[in-house]
Every structure is written in structure tokens, then in C-alpha cells.
Amino acid sequence: MDKYIRNIYRGVYTVLVGMRVTIRQFFKPNVTHQYPYEHDFERKRNVREIPKGYRGQLYNRIEDCIGCKKCEMICPVDCIMITGTKLPKGEQLWDSMNVVHLKDGREIIGIIEGDDKKIKSADSITVTNITSRQGPQEVIDRLGPSGVERRNQTFSGDEVSRVVTRNPVVFYLDQFDIDMSLCMYCGLCTEVCPTECLTMKDSLAGVEYSKFDRSDLIFKFDKQEMYDKGNTEEVDAAD
């Protein structure tokens, strides 16, 4: 009889303990992410940091693109489409910017004072006109408070690991499209890019850019407004 009653006690008690556990879960916030509608991953705790050098979405700083078409040529899946008009020989629009790679992993985009070809022998490098890359939030944070702000900075020779020299921009780019639905993220195009204007985003924005329509995955980077319009017509007429 003692065992019988103890059995009832134990049954009721264990059920109540279990019910207490479940009702606590009932009032906890949910962990579901309404994924295609809800893109802000930072809100959720369980998102990991994207490592540096991650091959994310391709991004082109079109201002520095010289239109060499090396990326289009090397792309194994032909996801880059470039059309442009070459300027007459000897003419150029502007020079692309320097990219200074520092040893601590930072990338500074700006214009190096003096001759950037002989930079390796220099003791210190002064970079003027520093802008951040447009786009990846992490890079903007890395460089300073504002991406638009132009400022100067001096680095010692030991800090700098590599410098990308300036190249003349000799193309009017009519079209620079990258079809990210075809891209296989090999990163070959970023390696051949002489001005390092074509990069892969290593931020959340470069990982999560899903779209509802496949045609939305064709990203257009050409900016017609950066050309002087009168100049363009003149070149077209000459061509």
C-alpha cells in the first residue's frame, strides 16, 4: 500500500515538474527567423562573424575600373559582361586610385603622394584623399567614421605590405554586369584585377543577398553619371 501511494505521488510530481519545464519554454521568445522576409542577421544571437578574405558577393568600384576586361576573360563561368568604348590612343579619363595593403590586414584606398612605383624604397608613405570602399560595412568601419570623408594619413615603410599602383582609365564603360546566379565564387577575377577595384565582400551583406527573382541577381555596376557627357559624345563621334 505504501508503494502504491508513493507511486501516485511520484507520478503526479514528475508530471508537474515536466509541465513546469514546458511552460517556461512557452513564454520564451522564439528563435525562428522569417528568412526571405527578414534579412537583419545581427538581430539574432547565433550569427557568426564572417572571416576576413571570405569570398562573398562580387563588388566593383567602377570609378577605378580601367575596363581591361581581364576579369571577363578569366571568369570560368562567364558571369561578367563588360562593354565599353575605348578612348583614342594617348588619351585617358583619369587615374585609378592606389590600394595600400597594410601588414595588419587593413586596405587603404587613396592617392599616394609622389611616385608610387618607387614606393618600396621609401621610409614612409603619405596617402592623401583616402576614401573607403563603398559597400562593405566592415571596411567602412575599419577605415574610419565616414566613407565620404577625405583625409590624409602617413604610414611607415614597415607597416605596408603591398601597394597597388595607379593605372590610367582608358575606357567608357557602358555596361559592367555581374550575374551572381552564375558566379562560382572562385575569386579569379579579383586576383587578375590590376587596380583591385573588383573585390568580394567579406561582410554579411556579401553573404546574404538572396532575391526573389533570378534576374535581380544580375548586379549592374556601370555609372553613366560619372562621365562628362559632352566628352562622351565627342568620343562616340570620333569612333
Place this chain on the structure above:
Amino acid sequence: MSDFRALFASPVFNMSEHFFPNINLQDKLNWAEEFIQNVVIPRLPEAVASHFPVEIGTVLVMFACAGVFVGVVPLLPLVLVLAERKVSARFQNRTGPMRVGPWGVLQTLADGVKLIFKEDFIPPQGDKLLFLLAPYIIFACSFAVFAAIPFSEGILVSDFNIGIFYIMAISSVIVMGVIMAGWSSNSKWSLLGSLRSAAQIVSYEIPLGLSILTIVMLVESLSMQEIVANQSNGVFSWLIFRTPFTFIAFFIFFISSIAEVNRTPFDLPEAESEIVAGFHTEYSGMRFALFFIAEYANMFAVSAIAVTLFLGGWEGVLPGYDILGGFPGFVIKSMALVFLMMWLRWTLPRLRVDQLMNLCWKYFIPIAFFNILGTGIWGLIFPEDTLISTAISCAIIYIGLITAYKVAGRTLAQKPAPQPS
């Protein structure tokens, strides 16, 4: 109106006697006739009103009300299925269905439409007639139960004088449908599921009936409306607090009714990890939907019966005030019990067959018999329900719970002897 009424009242044209010999229109359908006399006839033109056939109109009003009822009650499972999915999602920190309509409120509707258009597969080796019949039997029986449930003072289909007995009887027929479905499917899973279900429902009907008996002994009536009327003096006149024995009986009734409607932790008949879906494994399309609807309708029905018998039905918490009373109060109380069922479902694992039978035959049935004995003795000591008897009852329940809590703490501190498995 005199001529026409006189013609009706004459022995030749007395509708109520000739066409409906067993229904006394004058007594039972008074409210419908009142509705016609007070609402319909004053709005009619003079010429029509004087010749308006009140008896036929009364019957039509009754039919209309029954139609509304039959139309509205099947919407209940629609709500309950969504509630189940949302509640279960909440217990697992999920959101549940979110896509169909705002917060997924139209999900069940979409599922229903999908099921209607699915192929209605009939196993070729099975017993076709029984296979087709089974879902209708279960469906009809689940909905026939609603005929006797008093949702409110005015909202009920019929106030039988054998209300609770009718409910017990009609819900027992469900097991027939279950066995038919299992047998006619010609599938091992279905057969195993249906036989488990039969064993379970038949076993658990005994403590269920015995728990109801304690109520019937106190109220001395089987009519649902009279049982509710007996609990009209506030929360302490609810039958669950009337004697300490009905307090125990409530829990036995509730747990047994969970077993009756085949829900976790007693869902052996449809244990998906063991026998796929039990007796409705072979069903698809609308027939499967009928099983599904019947299951959820049953769930609400047993909750509503528990509320009617033990928790005051549509009577409120305080006498004279309408707090938790009337139709909304009844639905809130029933939904609370439905929520309790869902809570239990997501807490407890499924019992083994022998554990299931152990619980019923070794624990519930002896305790239920003890309850009947206790209620009888209580009735001898307190023939009239007075303030003193209620106070003593509540005191005993309170002291019992406190003692149980204290003793349980001490008992559970000891480790149980390892049981032979």
C-alpha cells in the same frame, strides 16, 4: 388570426399531435414560438399576420437554429487545429505557420482545401463498404455529442433529461468507427492501431463513467442544464469543490477523457513512431480530413463536458455577476482545458501499452470506486448542500493538497528501488 388558429387547434389539423407526436410544441419549443409571436408577426402586414401558421413557423425557426449550429460547430476544429499548431510551436520556441494570411491564420483553411482536392484512395484488398462508412460514423458521433452540450442558458440544441448519459452513449460509438476503419483498411498498422484504440477506449470509459456518476449522485439528475443550474452560486458551488471526492473525480475524468480522444500521452492508437498513423493510415483526402476534424471536435467536446460537469458550465465565478459566465465564459473555460491538453501533449512522452492499462485498471478504477463510496457517505452526512458542507469540503481539499505537497517532498527524497523492466 382567430380562424386559422382555430382550424389548427381543431383535432383534424393539429400539427403538433399528428405530425410530431412525441414533441410537445407547447412546452419545449416555447422560445421559438415566442420569437415568432413577438418578433416576426408584428413586422408582417396585417393580412399575412392574421393567417400566419405559428406551428410551422416554430418548426422552421428550430430548423434554422439547428442549421446555424451545424454550420458553426465544424468551424471549431478549424480554429483548434491552428491553435494546436501555434501552441505547440510556442512550446518549442517556434512561430508555427506564418505564411498563409496574417500570422498564418488561414493555414487550416488552406490545408482543408488541399485535402479536398487530394486523391481519395481506397485500398483494393480492403472492405470497401466499411472503409467508406468509418469516417462518417466517427464524424457524426463526434458532432452528435455537441447536441447535448449547453453552451449558454439559451444556446443548446436540446436539453435531454438524459443528457450526460446520451453523451457517454454516443461517444462510445466512436470506437466502432475506429475498429471499422482499422479492419477495412487491410493494413497491419491500421489493425494494430484500431485494436489498441478499442482496448484503450473501452478501458478508460469505466473511470470516465464512474467519475460522472459522482456528479450524478450529487445533482440527482442526468440533464446537462440541471447540472449547470446546480452550480449557480459562484465558484465554490462548482461541483469540483462541492466535495473532496469530486475534486479527485475531476482529475480522473480529465485524464481519462484525454485517453478517450487518443491524445498524447495516450496516443497509442495513432502512435506515429510505431504504427505510422494507426487506424487512419490508409485514409487520404477528405476522408482523412474527417478523422482529423472529428479528433479536434472531440477534444473540445470532452473539455466542454468537463467544464459543464465540474467547472460550473456557463455559470460565472460570482453569484449574480457575469464574470466567466455565459457563452464567452463557457468557451474560455473549455479552451483553458484544451490548452491544458496541448500542454500535456508537449510535456509527456507516450505510455507503453502495459503502463496504459496499469494506470487505468490499478489506479483510476479503484480510486473512482472510492470516490463513489465517499460521495455517497458525504451525501448521507450532508443531505442538503449548505455553506457548512462547502466550507468543510474546501478545507479538506486545501489541507489535503498541503499535506500531499509536504509528504511528497519527503517521499520523493527517497530514491526509488530499481524496478524490473
